[in-house]
Amino acid sequence: MIVRMDSRHRRRCFTLAELLVMIAITASLVSILLPVLLRARDKASAATCAGNMRKIGIAVYIYVDENADFLPYSDYVGAYSESNPAPQELLHVYYRNARAFVCPTDATPENYNWWRFGGHASFRSGSSYMFSEQAIRHSNPVASMKRPTRFGFMSEGYVCSNGSTWNTLNQFNGLTGWGIRVDWDHMLQVNVLWGDGHVKAVHQRSAAVKVRSDPKN
């Protein structure tokens, strides 16, 4: 009887120790795997985002083909007007998927009020991708692009305003009153649709230096 009680006691202690070890191992595994899983999720989101941009790039070139080789033109600067559609709306004609204009990492695309699409039924969810104003607000033929591989036609984050360079994300953090929404990135990178149609990410802090905003420059 005494032997059986000791045996049960030993077994209970061992089970408790085993449980503690299991908890420790699980905690270690979670701490190791969680960053890996989050990185994998970030990479998947960045890839989806880049895929969105490539499709929009194809829409740009269909637009160009149908508009005498001119890039999309819009004087849209905030107020929705049917006679003055935003570039997203111009391109939506050729690629009818408004969700493609939203980066999967961008949780609040509707917060951005500069390129907001007030009355446009398809774009109530907003857009993550912004266009170079120097390209959009001037009538530019494709042939005017001096260095298409270095000219950023569209980027996620903040648009470059007319006459300035691309400035994305954290550089403008805090200026929310101006309607700038800077709450996402892809591990500090932002995707860019370049003038020749390729999509490649740049570090958000180097966007102003590496991405040309003027197609004629």
Ligand SMILES: [Zn+2]
């Ligand atoms: Zn993105």
